[in-house]
Amino acid sequence: xxxxxxxxxxxxxxxxxxxxxxxxxxQRRSVLEELAGRSDHPTADDVFEAVRRRLPEISxxxxxxVLETLVRVGVARRVCHPGSAARYETRMRxxxxxxxxxxxxxxxxxxxxxxxxxxxxxxxxxxxxxxSIQFRGICPECIKRGSVxxxxxxxxxxxxxxEA
Amino acid sequence: xxxxxxxxxxxxxxxxxxxxxxxxxxQRRSVLEELAGRSDHPTADDVFEAVRRRLPEISxxxxxxVLETLVRVGVARRVCHPGSAARYETRMRxxxxxxxxxxxxxxxxxxxxxxxxxxxxxxxxxxxxxxSIQFRGICPECIKRGSVxxxxxxxxxxxxxxEA
DNA sequence: ATTACGAATGGAATTAATTGTCAAGCAGGA
DNA sequence: TCCTGCTTGACAATTAATTCCATTCGTAAT
Numbered sequence: 360x361x362x363x364x365x366x367x368x369x370x371x372x373x374x375x376x377x378x379x380x381x382x383x384x385x386q387r388r389s390v391l392e393e394l395a396g397r398s399d400h401p402t403a404d405d406v407f408e409a410v411r412r413r414l415p416e417i418s419x420x421x422x423x424x425v426l427e428t429l430v431r432v433g434v435a436r437r438v439c440h441p442g443s444a445a446r447y448e449t450r451m452r453x454x455x456x457x458x459x460x461x462x463x464x465x466x467x468x469x470x471x472x473x474x475x476x477x478x479x480x481x482x483x484x485x486x487x488x489x490x491s492i493q494f495r496g497i498c499p500e501c502i503k504r505g506s507v508x509x510x511x512x513x514x515x516x517x518x519x520x521x522e523a
Numbered sequence: 524x525x526x527x528x529x530x531x532x533x534x535x536x537x538x539x540x541x542x543x544x545x546x547x548x549x550q551r552r553s554v555l556e557e558l559a560g561r562s563d564h565p566t567a568d569d570v571f572e573a574v575r576r577r578l579p580e581i582s583x584x585x586x587x588x589v590l591e592t593l594v595r596v597g598v599a600r601r602v603c604h605p606g607s608a609a610r611y612e613t614r615m616r617x618x619x620x621x622x623x624x625x626x627x628x629x630x631x632x633x634x635x636x637x638x639x640x641x642x643x644x645x646x647x648x649x650x651x652x653x654x655s656i657q658f659r660g661i662c663p664e665c666i667k668r669g670s671v672x673x674x675x676x677x678x679x680x681x682x683x684x685x686e687a
Numbered sequence: 688a689t690t691a692c693g694a695a696t697g698g699a700a701t702t703a704a705t706t707g708t709c710a711a712g713c714a715g716g717a
Numbered sequence: 718t719c720c721t722g723c724t725t726g727a728c729a730a731t732t733a734a735t736t737c738c739a740t741t742c743g744t745a746a747t
Contacts, residue, residue: 382714384724404704418726423705439603439657443734444704457649470643476656479634484663485621492640492656493603499648546743548695568733582697587734608733690747701736712725717718 368395372434372449379432389414390425394435395449400465402444439493440465455491459498468494532559536598536613543596553578554589555598555613564602564610564620564629603657604629619655623662632658 372391373383381387389410394401401409407422426447429435433451440446442463450467453474457466478487536555537547545551553574558565565573571586590611593599599613602620607627614631617638621630642651 380723382723384713386725402704416726420706420727421725424725427706437605439605441601441603441609443609445605455643457645457647457651459649460652466645466647466649468643468645472641473643476640477636479632479637479658481621481630481632483621483630484666485623485630485658485660486666487621487658487660488624489660490656490658492654494643494649494651494654496649496651496653502648502650544694546694548742550696566733580697584698584735585696588696688747691745692743694741694743696741697739699737702734704731704733706729706731708729709727710725711727712723714723715721717720 375432375434381428381432385414386417386421387425387428389417390422391429391434391449394426394429394447398448398450398467400438400440400446400448402446404444406447438465439491453489453491455494457494457496457498459501460495461497461501464498464500466498532613539596539598545592545596549578550574550581550585551589551592553581554586555593558590558593558599558611559613562612562614562631564604564612566608566610568608570611602629617653617655619658621658621660621662623665624659625661625665628662628664630662 369392372395373388376383376387376391390406393406393410397409403423403426404419406426407417407419410422411417426435426437429449430437430447435447435449436451438446438448438456440458440463446465448467455468455470455473457468458464459466473492476490478490481487533556536559537552540547540551540555554570557570557574561573567587567590568583570590571581571583574586575581590599590601593613594601594611597615599611600615602610602612604610604622604627610629612631619632619634619637621632622628623630637656640654642654645651
């Protein structure tokens with residue numbers, strides 16, 4: 360799966376924070392490490408639950424706030440997810456997502472052949488800066504267990520079907 | 524700019540409902556017409572507010588329920604939108620989206636050259652059924668009024684009703 | 688037309704998700 | 718050390734989404 364956040368990654372991210380006059384507090388550091396350390400696009404609450412194991416005093420408010428801050432400075436991104444809660448990721452390089460229509464899992468997809476798409480030039484005057492493709496389908500797990508149910512019990516970890 | 528929902532469109536959608544043993548009640552009909560008649564990917568609440576103008580007694584619950592039903596039978600789709608509440612659309616043919624990073628407007632993009640992307644064959648065994656590209660950038664309106672603020676006052680509506 | 692029954696609805700209440708407020712804590716410079 | 722501003726945590730307030738349930742509607746059989 361996803362490569363662990365290298366020390367280099369972290370240093371770069373920390374540097375970005377610093378360049379925005381943000382001190383790297385334990386809370387910020389914890390949230391960032393947690394988010395960078397997983398590739399499953401967790402919700403704010405997922406992050407909160409995970410971080411609080413190591414930092415029991417952290418508050419939910421702070422996690423929401425830190426996530427928003429990380430997004431603002433460009434270290435993290437809020438990803439598209441048709442489920443109800445917002446999800447986050449720290450991979451800022453171009454990549455795409457496989458979204459399972461059944462269990463809502465969201466899996467990163469790297470495919471260099473998709474990274475050089477000719478950008479459309481909409482007559483509207485819209486200035487395109489980046490793009491990301493969402494591939495919808497059925498994940499291996501769901502294929503395995505048959506195609507009956509929609510959505511896993513708790514959208515806790517993956518996400519679901521929507522669209523880009 | 525989006526073509527008005529033709530009678531044909533509506534008939535096809537109604538047919539789908541019927542095939543799922545769903546009677547076309549005024550509420551369902553109103554929600555469907557409203558949703559099909561706009562191209563701005565409204566939230567459930569946007570739809571509620573709009574429909575209630577013509578059908579004052581309709582309840583929010585019903586709108587949420589109808590939208591979910593329409594999605595279930597395949598007449599509508601819940602679209603991905605980072606931030607803000609879930610949004611819906613009835614255009615089921617392949618198309619893509621321009622998403623404004625500032626005001627969060629979401630605009631449909633048709634571009635045949637993007638419709639035949641070679642589907643990746645992820646080693647994971649994920650079975651891809653469809654895809655959609657999200658182009659992020661700045662919309663004409665936001666370019667015009669300068670690039671200062673993030674997010675318009677209310678993410679509720681984005682470009683709505685009558686786009687040319 | 689009347690009855691019966693399941694589908695569908697409305698509205699309140701509830702839960703989940705997110706944001707806002709504000710006082711207290713901590714860090715660094717004057 | 719004192720002042721000042723950045724951060725945080727507790728909690729209130731919103732906003733979004735869902736659940737509950739009694740009532741109503743539609744349709745078919747009577």
